[in-house]
Amino acid sequence: MPVLLSIAVSTPAHSTLGSLLSYESERVLSPGTLVRVPLGRREVLGVVWGLADEPPPGVKPVSSVLEGVPPLTAAWRSGIEFAAQYYQRGLGEVALAALPPQLKDLSAEQLARRLKRQRTETPECNFDATNLVATNAEQTLAIGQIDTHPGPHLLFGVTGSGKTEVYLQAVARMLARNPQGQALVMVPEINLTPQLINRFTERFGAEQVVSMHSGMTPPQRLQSWLAAHSGAARMVLATRLGVFASIPHLKLILVDEEHDPSYKAQDGARYSARDLAVMRGKIEGATVVLGSATPSLETWNAVLQGRYQRIDLPERIGAGALPTVRRLDMNQQPPKSVIAPLLLAAIAERVARGEQSLLLLNRRGYAPVLACHACDWKSDCPHCSAYRVFHKIDRSLRCHHCGHAEPVPRACPQCGNLDISPVGRGTEKLEEHVAELLAQTKRPDGSAVRVARIDADSTRAAGELERQLAMVHGQEVDVLVGTQMVAKGHDFRHITLVAAINPDGALFSSDFRAPERLFSLLMQAGGRAGRNALMSEKSEMWVQSFYPQHPLFAALKAHDYPAFAAQQLKERQAAGMPPYSHQALVRADSRNQQAAQDYLQAVLEAALLVPGHEYITIYPPVPHPVARVANVERAQMLLESPSRKALQRFLSDWRAHLHALRDKSILRWAIDVDPLSI
DNA sequence: AGCACGCCGACT
DNA sequence: GTCGGCGTGCTC
DSSP, rough: OOOEEEEOOOOOOTTOOOOOEEEESHHHHOOOEEEEEETTEEEEEEEEEEEOOOOOEEETEOOEEOOOOOOOOOHHHHHHHHHHHHTOOOOHHHHTTOOOOOOOOOOHHHHOOOOOOOOOOOOOOOOOOOGOOOOHHHHHHHHHHHHOOOOOOEEETTTSSSSHHHHHHHHHHHHOOOTEEEEEEESSOOOGGHHHHHHHHHHHHHHHHEEEEESOHHHHHHHHHHHHHHTSSEEEOGGGGGGGGGOOOOOOETTTTTGGHHHHOOSSSSSBHHHHHHHHHHHHHHHHEEEEEEHHHHHHHHHTTTSSSEEOOOSSSSSOOEEEEEEEEEGGOOOOOSSHHHHHHHHHHHHHHTTTEEEEESSOOOEEEEEESSOOOBBBBBBSSOEEEEEEETEEEEEETTOOOOOOOOOOOSTOOOOEEEOOOHHHHHHHHHOOOOOBBTTSOOBOOOEESSSSSTOOHHHHHHHOOOOOHHOOOSSEEOOOOGGSOOTTTEEEEEEEEGGOOOOOSTTHHHHHHHHHHHHHHHHHTTTHHHHTTTTTTEEEESSOHHHHHHHHTOOOHHHHHHHHHOOOOOOOTTTTEEEEEEEEEEEEEHHHHHHHHHHHHHGSSSSSSOOOEEOOOOOEEEEEEEEEEEEEEHHHHHHHHHHHHHHHHHHHHHHEEEEEEEEEEEEESSSSSS
């Protein structure tokens, strides 16, 4: 007798269709079984979720069962259910997005062939447990804490304090206790953390570790997924998309650099992989460790409230003291100095000694805008409400939002005046400027100074980042100019000076998280300096600022993250901002700004019909900070509530109104729960 | 979102 | 006379 199954399929978010559809099957299939089912005129992948009771009219049979792939576990399904509910997305969408894309388009025969090639038995974990790297007292304590306490833990330690060794030994302990156990190791961006991956493969053997990230080819992703799903892989190293990889024997989850904004997805389901990792640990009974030198304020607050256990790693290992922080008062400098004379002298001194310096400027290109002196023309992007950035290297005007690029005009396109010039400066100009200023400076061998730049533009070509990093490591470069991307992950042994050229923007930004990001960036960048113990006592971090007395810089000088966090949390509490309130953002895209705002206004009014709306503050619709990108107008509306639960309940009831009120003038809408940038 | 059906302009 | 433009409508 045929049974009726409830099956999760990826139905579009804007359709009236639910995510769980009913299909007939000749035999009962256990929940978690992967199947292929007809949907409209095509056949799609589905996950059996359970039994259905009422047969809808015109119910169709399951087309096929993916043989040889064990069902997904109940814990995995709970995690998916939680994520779909919390981030206000379809269950099927979230479930299917967590599966490797290739699973969707392989035929049964192709899959059988892949499975045959796949290793299913667990290879011996061949690391030598008796020959572990020696740890200091704090590390030993940390490893013991992780091993015996369920967590979640915050592993709080500066760059160079030996977090990685704690991770490695925590995994080793877990495996010693549970030979079938598996660990999920999350990193913000896989290409920025090659050292971590190397450490894991060196310690445990490459055959024990699989990675999951968007840079992999579809066959590689399927292979990694199958290795994790079958239990053969002991460790899964993944970016945020790996947070819901199927890992049936998951016992330990490590989230490195947990404060990193990359963990928050910015399109599709806007989930936080870090937050989901914590929830997943709870569901699966796995220990969660969040690691950071500058935790997110959400995590820090959880520690203060006793929800997370704090583990300190206060000492730098194999590296000396943290760099001395020097604040340079830009009010005291000659007018229009880009680099203060004192800082320039310090850089020149380093060049002469054969040491390296790193200059940070968070702006790509030569100048952020080109302007005409005769009329009011500026290099606007025709498709976006933003300026196009002047790139001198190929004499182009490029929009950093939509990618639109054009050669620089000879004369002002508006009045024909020839006198158009760059305003402000980016990394290209800083690189040029530094090279000019240091033209007379010689390296110890008498050769000329070498200045290089690392940013998204200089590393666009494949292998270019690695090539440039190798040049820095090989000391072929004396002064390195770059954006925040150089501050992340790379371990520069010979850098003894790091300077933030113009960090003031973040102090008074309308984005309340800007100071948090700046502090983290500067701490991380400072950690780049003096990792070589022999040079550490003379390593310095310079900060150029018109507000040198700002508490953020004072905390930075003292290397005192807790003081910075305390001050920030006080401000957040006074202003009723996260983590003291919970936010969601509704975004709407349209060809017309007014239509987008009208739609949001209509859903705002509909909110009054939703029970529990009195616990929610809804702010009026406003244009997105960059209102137009690629000719699409964007508007948004902020919701706030002191209660996460109330906000959750409200959003899931309100969602139906968002569907119903949408018309064809609205290209798309989305709810962003716990948005990172507003 | 796909992927159909459906009804009007330039091609062999 | 057809190939194909993308408007609208449905998917257990």
